[in-house]
Amino acid sequence: MAMREPAPADARVALDARQHDLARRFDAVRARTATLAAPISAEDAMVQSMEDASPTKWHLAHTTWFFERFVLAEMPEHHAFDPAWDYLFNSYYQGVGPMHARPKRGLLSRPTLSQVAAYRDTVETRVREQLRRGTMAAHLLDIVELGLQHEQQHQELLLTDIKHAFFSNPLHPAYRDDLPVTRGEAAGLRWIARSESIAQIGHAPWPGACGFASDNESPRHRALVPAHALASRPVSNADFRAFIADGGYRTAAVWLSAGWDTVRARGWSRPLYWNAGMDAEFTLAGWRELDPEAPACHLSYYEAEAFARWAGARLPTEFEWEQAAQALPVAGNFVDSDHLHPHAAPCASTGLQQMFGDVWEWTSSAYTAYPGYRPWPGTLGEYNGKFMDAQWVLRGGSCATSADHMRASYRNFFPSDARWQFAGLRLAKDSA
Structure with a gap:
């Protein structure tokens, strides 16, 4: 009818x-x-x-x-x-x-x-x-x-x-000195496998029947997602310290060529905001003790990709990430919680943890148009489309993102060397 x-x-x-x-x-x-x-x-x-x-x-x-x-x-x-x-x-x-x-x-x-x-x-x-x-x-x-x-x-x-x-600023002032200190005990990293499937990716065009979506999230389309496994949680500070201790920033073999050039040219030896002793980090509350269980953050794509290669894994594609996130509630450590820093998730969970909030997660997907993409008409068409060049997609939001701004189809994007955002990573690997 x-x-x-x-x-x-x-x-x-x-x-x-x-x-x-x-x-x-x-x-x-x-x-x-x-x-x-x-x-x-x-x-x-x-x-x-x-x-x-x-x-x-x-x-x-x-x-x-x-x-x-x-x-x-x-x-x-x-x-x-x-x-x-x-x-x-x-x-x-x-x-x-x-x-x-x-x-x-x-x-x-x-x-x-x-x-x-x-x-x-x-x-x-x-x-x-x-x-x-x-x-x-x-x-x-x-x-x-x-x-x-x-x-x-x-x-x-x-x-x-x-x-x-x-x-x-040499004085390293705090944005706010009243932010809570939240520490936890991260669960052990587990692998959650998914079979090969065809996934529905993206969102209805804006203005859509199911709420707001940017033009770069449409059109909704089918994507073949091969069999793979995702890590149950983001990479932690302790995980990343192990990479550093093993000579990660001194081993050219784990880096993309441009990443290795960047490491040498800029003298990178640890994540942005970590101290030399790797036991403290600069936060919006000033210097605080580094929580080894919290998700590592302020990592560039180069660092995330190098860590994944060192770990014998890879970064997920944005389609793998979105397919997994579609079944989960948009809930987590967002700006709404007023912590303004990532923290470890409770150990009790047995599924995927911290897919939303805490840290943006780098993917291996270049920021480009979906099949059939059409930018918004007029000047507002400049909002997203013209930046589809030499950037990578990040997913999931961070501790500085509003909860009602996030959705499973949301595509953030930054260039390979960007470190000042709350960006981390989740490992993925191919299934046999």
Whole structure:
């Protein structure tokens, strides 16, 4: 029996309900950004410790610019908060005009942090009013949802970027000194085998019937997944110390050629944020004792791949990872727990542990398009597709990711040498 088209009254009720829900979510996401930024002073907020990172102040302004540029600017009554800021806080959207150079964001002493706060307040008020009046067009509601997902990505970047900035400061200040210390006893590593199968990979196109998904997660398609086994948990700090003790950073044979060149050129001898004695690590709470049972993190793809090769295993493909994750709840140590650091999972579990939260997990899959991929129309099509070059897919989220931002089909991506994210690894191997 064919389903009837929704009556105009039904469609209006659904649209009103969506705007009401988005208004609540808008307030919650924007409030979390403010909470995460609260411990950061005006002086801290303009520091850019490397080209890959951005100042806190820029994150606060850019996530606001997104709503002004792509939502409010579509409304005839809108007047720009400051036309010059369109240049300052555009990130990479060539379709809307030129932008300030990314490596020079730390030079933006003006506008001040208080001016950026006023900008946030003004744009928030305007978006909130439109949502609560129920006057926003349906296609703009889609962009509001994208803007909230985008802001949640920048919340994670705000934390990882300020962590790198504080580590780069000789005083090594703490972002927060009240973060809990959580220690556990990691379960022994076990192998969980899966038979060869054809898996359904990806998500419905955005806006999909089953919630938000980025364009790089679609179209949903079939993928042949050969027989394999996944490790029951991520690689721990103790595991990685064994790699180092065995000469891992001094043994060219376990490294990709470009990885070995990077190790020598940059003098890598241990993960980022570990001390020379490998018994302490720099965290968002400052220096703390290294927990040997917690997942190893702040590893580049090169380091993850070298460890897997040393261990006689490999990194999983993103299809192996997603197939396993589809049957699991999206639950774990996310930013919501307010630990802001990975910790060991309880020993009681007998299945796959920590697939979500704690650390992003590198895969062996290059970040490229799924068969039949189509980017979002217009300028927003620049959001993901143009970065499908020389990057690798990571899965699962981290201790700095929001729980309601994560899903089994989510594809994060970074280049091979990126270390400042909460990235670790899970081993995989082929089945006989």
